[in-house]
Amino acid sequence: MIEKALKGSRNYWLWIGLLLLGIGAGSVAFSRQMWEGLTVTGMGRDVSWGLYIAQFTFLVGVAASAVMVVIPYYLHNRKEFAKTVIVGEFMAVAATLMCMLFILADMGRPDRVLNVLLYPSPHAMVFWDVMVLNGYLLINFVSAWTVLGAERKGVPTPKWVKPIIYLSIPWAFSIHTVTAFLYAGLPGRHLWLTAVLAPRFLASAFAAGTSLLILVTLVLKKTTGFDAGNEARQKLAVLATYAGIANFFMIGTEFFTAFYSNVPAHMHGLQYLFFGLHGKSNLVPWMWLSLLLGFGALGILLNPKLRQTSKWLVAACVGMVSSIWIDKGVGLVLGGFVPSPLEEITEYGVTLTELTVTLGIWAVGMLVLTLLLKVAVTVKKEQEA
Amino acid sequence: MNEDRRSFIKKAGIGILAGIGSAAGLFPALSLEKTVFPAWDEKPEPGKHRWGMLIDTRKCSGNCRECVAACHFTHNVPDFGNRKDEVKWIWKSAYEKVFPTASNQFQSPEVTERPYVALCNHCAEPPCTKACPTEATFRRWDGIVSMDYHRCIGCRFCMAACPYGSRSFNWRDPREGIKLASTEYPTRMQGVVEKCNFCSERLVKGLDPACVEACPEQALVFGDLNDPSSEIRKLLESSETMQRKPELGTKPSVFYII
Numbered sequence: 001m002i003e004k005a006l007k008g009s010r011n012y013w014l015w016i017g018l019l020l021l022g023i024g025a026g027s028v029a030f031s032r033q034m035w036e037g038l039t040v041t042g043m044g045r046d047v048s049w050g051l052y053i054a055q056f057t058f059l060v061g062v063a064a065s066a067v068m069v070v071i072p073y074y075l076h077n078r079k080e081f082a083k084t085v086i087v088g089e090f091m092a093v094a095a096t097l098m099c100m101l102f103i104l105a106d107m108g109r110p111d112r113v114l115n116v117l118l119y120p121s122p123h124a125m126v127f128w129d130v131m132v133l134n135g136y137l138l139i140n141f142v143s144a145w146t147v148l149g150a151e152r153k154g155v156p157t158p159k160w161v162k163p164i165i166y167l168s169i170p171w172a173f174s175i176h177t178v179t180a181f182l183y184a185g186l187p188g189r190h191l192w193l194t195a196v197l198a199p200r201f202l203a204s205a206f207a208a209g210t211s212l213l214i215l216v217t218l219v220l221k222k223t224t225g226f227d228a229g230n231e232a233r234q235k236l237a238v239l240a241t242y243a244g245i246a247n248f249f250m251i252g253t254e255f256f257t258a259f260y261s262n263v264p265a266h267m268h269g270l271q272y273l274f275f276g277l278h279g280k281s282n283l284v285p286w287m288w289l290s291l292l293l294g295f296g297a298l299g300i301l302l303n304p305k306l307r308q309t310s311k312w313l314v315a316a317c318v319g320m321v322s323s324i325w326i327d328k329g330v331g332l333v334l335g336g337f338v339p340s341p342l343e344e345i346t347e348y349g350v351t352l353t354e355l356t357v358t359l360g361i362w363a364v365g366m367l368v369l370t371l372l373l374k375v376a377v378t379v380k381k382e383q384e385a
Numbered sequence: 386m387n388e389d390r391r392s393f394i395k396k397a398g399i400g401i402l403a404g405i406g407s408a409a410g411l412f413p414a415l416s417l418e419k420t421v422f423p424a425w426d427e428k429p430e431p432g433k434h435r436w437g438m439l440i441d442t443r444k445c446s447g448n449c450r451e452c453v454a455a456c457h458f459t460h461n462v463p464d465f466g467n468r469k470d471e472v473k474w475i476w477k478s479a480y481e482k483v484f485p486t487a488s489n490q491f492q493s494p495e496v497t498e499r500p501y502v503a504l505c506n507h508c509a510e511p512p513c514t515k516a517c518p519t520e521a522t523f524r525r526w527d528g529i530v531s532m533d534y535h536r537c538i539g540c541r542f543c544m545a546a547c548p549y550g551s552r553s554f555n556w557r558d559p560r561e562g563i564k565l566a567s568t569e570y571p572t573r574m575q576g577v578v579e580k581c582n583f584c585s586e587r588l589v590k591g592l593d594p595a596c597v598e599a600c601p602e603q604a605l606v607f608g609d610l611n612d613p614s615s616e617i618r619k620l621l622e623s624s625e626t627m628q629r630k631p632e633l634g635t636k637p638s639v640f641y642i643i
Binding site: 036037038043044045046048049103106107108109110112113115116118120124125126127160181182183187188189203208218233265336337339340343344346 | 515517555556635
């Protein structure tokens with residue numbers, strides 16, 4: 001089936017070429033990082049995780065959001081999702097792959113990554129994260145590929161796939177819960193030490209991931225003529241609205257607990273992110289931009305007339321994705337390190353090398369997504385013809 | 386090659402290897418790597434010992450850096466002269482940084498201006514070892530929280546988990562930051578985490594940790610917290626002491642007399 005990805009228009013190949021260029025640049029930057037060490041990034045003794053781990057966290061959410069199309073289509077038999085489900089599953093595959101690459105890029109000794117399997121440590125949340133992420137990648141790829149293969153041959157979907165698809169539903173929740181547990185169980189990191197972190201991760205994932213999925217279907221419609229359907233997009237927009245509201249509600253509860261209780265350690269992280277702490281305020285404009293974009297997006301989505309207009313829907317989805325990318329992909333990880341255990345306030349500045357590696361990994365993800373969707377769209381179009 | 390010759394060579398090879406192995410066991414001088422035998426005098430019994438340290442901050446004087454210098458020299462801790470790449474095993478910090486959750490209202494200025502020595506607490510309930518996905522950091526039978534630099538994958542989960550900032554990562558090749566190399570302890574490689582090891586390499590030789598030995602004021606007392614007759618236990622019982630962030634339940638093995 002993969003041969004279908006090898007035939008395309010000039011624009012298709014230009015896009016592939018562009019992505020390969022990005023991957024090339026990322027590889028060069030990564031080899032520099034391997035050679036000189038992680039000192040070439042903005043990370044340091046006080047802020048010991050940065051852009052890589054933040055991207056990982058955001059993308060786990062994107063991966064998990066595939067469940068927002070799998071549940072209505074396979075569990076509730078909503079036929080309007082028939083064309084979207086494969087897009088969601090392939091997006092989950094690409095996102096999970098990027099997650100793993102970001103983890104590798106963040107490691108001091110990626111050559112030793114197999115130690116995680118050689119010395120399995122169930123007490124470590126990373127061990128479980130490696131397990132669930134690999135499992136999720138496999139589950140989504142196998143189920144999407146098999147269903148698509150059966151469709152191409154015009155035969156019914158093999159029976160053994162159904163249980164795997166059903167398994168993908170709780171599994172999607174597990175990947176983001178375990179990812180939240182990476183943070184939520186660490187003593188002394190008060191921004192993360194909250195029981196609401198896992199539910200908040202899920203809510204923000206379903207808001208941003210679903211919005212991203214809407215955008216991908218619109219790009220597909222524009223570039224290939226393959227339309228997943230307006231009905232599905234509108235339903236997804238409603239789901240993103242509910243999830244977005246839940247997310248901002250939970251951010252609000254964090255503020256209440258921290259500031260009403262007046263416990264300094266609980267307030268510091270939020271103070272640093274939203275108001276600045278002891279004159280250090282690099283992230284303040286970002287966090288307010290995130291709130292503004294998020295509330296703006298919700299404002300559009302809550303209005304049925306605006307939501308049904310394609311341009312406004314795009315604006316709302318872009319707003320929601322950017323808002324949560326800032327909140328989760330920048331603020332949450334960096335804010336957890338401020339102040340440090342020794343009350344130091346160190347600000348993090350991303351470096352060009354780090355940024356290039358990050359772009360390279362995004363390019364890998366987009367290349368994989370492009371190839372998988374090219375196959376899917378070609379098969380679907382052949383069926384229609 | 387026929388089968389008989391092949392199996393003969395195989396057996397002879399195994400025999401020679403076994404011979405070398407047993408000779409090394411019988412005659413320690415023949416072994417390729419030296420084993421410190423006092424380490425085996427006593428069979429390790431988990432939980433029997435728990436090494437700990439008591440720091441009498443009243444004796445610690447402001448500008449003295451002897452403990453830091455001795456430790457960092459002994460263990461080849463690099464110095465790059467910047468905060469971002471900094472690696473440290475033991476250091477001096479201000480009162481409100483070492484004890485951020487302790488009361489500092491109306492404290493006597495003498496107390497808040499005194500320097501405080503900080504190092505790994507070798508917690509009885511270490512959050513760092515729990516977070517490590519490869520058991521590269523682990524709590525030993527004698528309570529020391531140790532590192533296996535050859536197993537560490539450099540994920541820095543232990544650094545995020547440690548509430549004391551006691552862990553450092555080798556952001557770059559540490560050998561470039563060592564001015565005077567010590568032969569007492571191996572250097573590390575780029576990309577792994579390191580921290581204070583309570584001088585486990587000196588303890589097996591019957592020596593006190595380097596910082597304890599170097600302190601001109603004898604402000605640091607090292608001993609077995611599980612031995613009721615040890616000096617450290619007697620001092621702990623007779624003096625008012627503090628631990629860093631005791632509310633987190635990590636049970637630090639480093640105590641402070643304020």
